[in-house]
Amino acid sequence: MPKSLALRDDELRSIAERLGREPSQTELHAFDAQWSEHCSYKSSRHLLKALPTKGAAVVLGPGEDSGILHLGEWNGERYGIVIAHESHNHPSQVVPFEGAATGIGGIVRDIVCMGAEVIAVADPLRFGRVDDPLSHQRYVAQGVVDGISAYGNAIGVPNIAGDVYFDERFDDNCLVNVVAIGLVKESEIIHSFAPPNADGWDIVLVGKATDASGFGGASFSSVTLDAADEDANKGAVQVPDPFLKNVLMRASYRVFEMLRERGITVGFKDLGAGGIMGCSAEICSSGGFGAEIQLRSVNVALEGLPPEVIAVGETQERLLWVLPPELTPEVLRIYNEEYTLPQIARNARAAAIGTVTARQQYVLRDGERIVMDVPIEFLTGSIRDELPYERLEAAPPPPGRAFETGVQLDELLERVLAHHDVCSREPLYRRYDGVVRGRTVLARGEADAGVIAPVPGAPFAMALSVDGNPRMSKLDPHLAAQHAVYEAVRNVVAVGARPIGLTDCLNFGNPRKIDHYSELVAAIDGLGIASRAFATPFVSGNVSLYNESKNGNAIPASPIVACVGAVDDVAQIVTLPLKRAGSVLYLLGTPQRALGGSVLIDVLGGSEPGLPSIDYDEALAHHELLLRAAKAGLLRSAHDISDGGLAVALCEMAFGTLGRGRAAIGVQLDDPFQWTHGGVGDIEALFGEAGGHVVEVAGADVEAFEALADGVTGVHEIGVTIDRPVVAIGPQAFDLHWLHGIWSQSLAQVYV
Amino acid sequence: MGRRIAVLVFPGTNSEAETLALLRDCGGEAELVHWSRAQSLPAFDAYVLPGGFAYEDRIRAGAIPAHDPMMDYVIEGAQRGKLVLGICNGAQILLEAGLVPGTGDARRPTAAFTHNASRKFVCTHVHMKLAIAPSRSPITAALAEGALLPAWAAHGQGRLAASQVHLREIERGAHLAFVYARADGSVDPAATPNGSALGCAGLLNREGNVLAIMPHPERDAWNFNHPDLREGRNMLAPSGGAPLFASFVAGVQRS
Structure with a gap:
């Protein structure tokens, strides 16, 4: 099995020290997976602790x-x-x-x-x-x-x-x-830990027969990619089987139903990084238990797999239950007979492979032979890497002048709409x-x-x-x-x-x-x-480091x-397409003299300092206004402003009216100076990416909308919807079908 | 006791939930029947084969499930006049089982829904237009002449392919039940998302009791599926593609 370890020398030494002996081959691979960044978050966990995770809507936070x-x-x-x-x-x-x-x-x-x-x-x-x-x-x-x-x-x-x-x-x-x-x-x-009364319960593995695919996957994703290792890397990638997964999901839903009827609390966990070892160790240790697994009880795809491959290989489409022994036969029946897993994929099944133990050791047996026997909390406990860092300098502030370009507006629109970060994503998502x-x-x-x-x-x-x-x-x-x-x-x-x-x-x-x-x-x-600031806590997440190639391109x-x-x-x-001609368009947002990071600067090929800043108080007030207006039925459409700025947002709202079996709706945007009052230049107003929303309000609802907006800063009336297929900016009108052609074709060439 | 509809679940079926929900919302007495309960099928009065990837589309979409023991009961029931509706993968299975267009023997297909002209899966909103007289089939009897139904096409193999001889037979024998159309109801090759022969979106057997449709009316079947177009109405009420299911349920109840 051509696979090298990602464990560092100091980590290897601490393992040998704690065990009081040299680790076995299986133990080495187990620690290699379990102590990878992918499983242990060793260099990020302590940082992530600073994120807010509590709030009124949180039922279960990270963990x-x-x-x-x-x-x-x-x-x-x-x-x-x-x-x-x-x-x-x-x-x-x-x-x-x-x-x-x-x-x-x-x-x-x-x-x-x-x-x-x-x-x-x-x-x-x-x-x-x-x-x-x-x-x-x-x-x-x-x-x-x-x-x-x-x-x-x-x-x-x-x-x-x-x-x-x-x-x-x-x-x-x-x-x-x-x-x-x-x-x-x-x-x-259902929680991913063994419940408090689980001593002596069965550990039941369900899903695809274990094979040699995905061996070393956890540590593979925690090192930099080296083109020279291409073959070994390919072996670390798992093999998908959506057909089996389809049946496995439905069979599991059936087990949930059975558990509901009987009112029994059990443990259930996905096999990911670290395979059987990683999953069984975590589900047992987080319940305060140890575990003993018999590798010979694992349904395998081929004979003669070394124990470390069965233990830590990352064969896909597997899950693991911790069940009271009296329930095990019924769960096996649902998977193996009612949902016929063994007929769905070769040797796929549910099988009891081990026992939850009060003794705090993690033990793997290969027949009579013990191939792993380590303190479970040492295996799964949080290891931590303290790494050096520096406080980054904030990016330089935006310049105090309006941005100027000699490029005409039609060409700017054409180049921005064709940009791969802006154009229609339909060529991708129509495949899903x-x-x-x-x-x-x-x-x-x-x-x-x-x-x-x-x-x-x-x-x-x-x-x-x-x-x-x-x-x-x-x-x-x-x-x-x-x-x-x-x-x-x-x-x-x-x-x-x-x-x-x-x-x-x-x-x-x-x-x-x-x-x-x-x-x-x-x-x-x-x-x-x-x-x-937005009072939205984080409830789960993931860290992917080492996204760097050996030649240093990160x-x-x-x-x-x-x-x-x-x-x-x-x-x-509220949806994105414009609904009717004669509506009033409002911008909720304050344009800034900050084009750094914008699509516009990217298409012009230069660089510009200064990212837009975020005024949280104003953003919150805008969100509150938008939600109250939506609830009151005052919004015909709404769209956020991001890549490509206001100009792109307005085009997309008009594009949404094409091909619906009725007349297209266009936009007449007032000359930006009329609503920016010269606070920023026209280019920043049209292509800046400071955020905000555009909303469409029926003429009859303007009064009610403006009453809601009373006292809210950064709300600008910027134009109207019209019954002509154009996007007009001040005196210049651009044909909607021409704009749409540019926007819709750009990625279609990549995803033919 | 009303007439009972079985919604068949093969290994790999994935659209059973919405299919069952819409049948029930249209007043049908429907339940799911899994492959391990095939022998319960004869007790049902009608069959619906939902979308998915039964047996992983091995060989060709529908080819393997057409030989699943569940299909023995469906073929037998269809030959005895029970109503059968196949949607997407269900439609592919009915063609592979030879039930539709039914111009050959059982399990000897004369036409297939096969790879899209693009060779790629496509998920896009479409309209399907009734191309036969409603009374031609008890399944469509409650629809209006030329009824236009919104639906989602979501398939990699939805292009009707058959020999010229069989295509002519499909046209002459009034097997072409639905064609793709634009939102305004006009029939236009550009409205066909997959290059299907005859612009075919749905095929009927000779006797009119077995219908195979590629698009999913059951995924644009409640107002909330299109809040945009159905502003101000009860969002939870059936709409859009639901009339076809309602017509099917009415046909089953009359049968």
Whole structure:
């Protein structure tokens, strides 16, 4: 098995010291997985502690496989939204299809093991340059989308949100993050620890037959990628089986039903990094127990696998139960007979493989032979790396002058709309099933956030958005992390949903390099500031470090944030497309003289200092105004302002009226000077990315809207909707179909 | 005792929840029947085959599940006049089982829903238009002439393919039940998302009791699925594609 260890010498020494002997081969691989950054968060856990995790909506904060937020009540039942956020970056760079597919496969299990039904997924993606059809990144960008499509569609979970950015600094390390959402009755949550009375209970493994795939996956994702190790790296990637997962999920839902009927508390956990060893050790130790596992009882795909491969290999599609022995036969019957797992995939099944013990040792047997015997808390207890970092300098402030360019407005619009960070994402998301399960309210492309009404008969709904802007984080990770939260919150607010909680995936370079680690420290601080300001706690998250290639090309700091919103009544949802001519358009937001990190500066090829700052008080007031106006039925449409600025936001609202079997609606924007009063230049007003929203208000509702807005700063009347297919900015009108052609074709060339 | 509808679940089916929910909202007495309970199928009066990837689309979508023991009961029931509706993967299975268009023997398909012209999975909102007289089938009898139903196409293999001989037979024998259309009801090849022959979105058998449709009306079937277009109405009420299910349920109750 060609696989080297990622454990460092000092870590190896401390293991031998604690055991009082040289570790066995199996123990070495076990510690290698368990002490990897991926499993232990050794260089990030103490930093993450600073993030706010408490709030009115928090049912379960970080610590288990997923976090849970309270969504609503219906027929006397409280319903929770289960959310997890993961990355599958390294595998996707090496084998894009399988890497992205197993990314979904893995996170779906994090949701299922909380006793929840999986109701949605979302995919934030970051790719390198894809213009060259023969480049590896083009292959990665296509393979990842194919993998997400193949896996997510087959298991029957709608893909309702996501984003994608392209930048040369992702050439050697793509980012494939995935968010999954589940629905659970709060009284029926299953925890990922052995319950207090579990001494002597069975440990039951269920799913795919264990094979040699994914051996060394945890430590693989915790080192920098080396092209020379390509073959060994490929072996560390798991093999997806969405067909088996589809059946496994449904069989597990059936087990939940049986548990509900009998009212028994058990433990359930997903097998991820560290395989059988990692999962069984964590589920038992977090309940205060030890464990004893017989590796010969594990259903394997081929004979002769070494014990360390069976113990820590990361074969996909497996879960692990801790069950009272009297319940085990019924659970085995459901999986093996009712849902016929052994006929679904070769030697797939549920099997009892070990016992929970009061003795605090983690023991693995291979027949009679003991191949691992270590103190369980030493294996799973939090190890910690104190690494050096420096406080990053804040990016230089924006210049005190209006930005000038000699480029004409039509050319600016054309180049900004064609930019890969701005143009239509339909060529990607039309490959994902966004509507399976029939509960989708807003699919991708219909609004700023995906919306699902998860409980049949209940009026409430859940909104989801994922965001993080690499152009900003290249300039200032601290402020960019705040913008990631602000944008995710803003997108959820744009559909009329109240933001209730966040998750994050922190994608960074090598923590052992001081500049990369300092970025991580700064970004976490930024996330905390914005999370507190918006009163939206973090309930789960993930850290992906070592996103760096051996030649030193590291990704830009990439904190990616997901926000969950709650809608009390789907009737109050606001969508993005303009609705009627003759409405009044308002900007909720204050443009700034800060074009740093904007798409505009990127297309002009220069660089400009100064990211937009965030005025939290004003943003909160705008969100409150928008939500109250939505509830009062005063908003015909709403859209957040982000990549490409106000000009792009207005174009997209007008694009949404095309192809619907009725006349298109256009926009007449007043000359920016009329509403900025010269506070910023026209270019900053049109293309600045300081945030905010555009809302459409019917003429008859203007008075009521303005009454709500009384006393709120930064609310500007900026134009009207018109019954001509143009976007007009002051005296210049641009043909809507021409603009739409540019915007819709740009990525279609990559995703043919 | 009303007439009972079985919603079949094969290994790999993924659309059973919304299919069951809409049948029930349309007044149908429906329940899920899993593959390990195949022998309970004869007791049901009608069958619905929902979407998904039964047996992983191995060989060709629908090819393996067409030979699942559950289909013995469906074929037998269809031959005895029971109503059968297949949606997406369910439609592919009905074609592979030879029930639709039914111009050959059982399990000897004469047409297939196969790989989209793009060779890629596509998820996009479409409209399907009734292309037969409603009374041609008890399943469509309650729909209006030329009824236009919003639905979602979500498939990798939805393109009707058959020999010229069989395509002619499909046209002449009034098997072409639904075609893709624009939102305004006009029929236009550009409205077909997958390159399907004849712009076909749905096929009917000769006797009119077995219907196979590729798009999913059950995913645009309540007002909340399109808050945009159905502003101001009760968001939880059925709408959109629901009339087809209502017509099917009415047909089952009459049968």
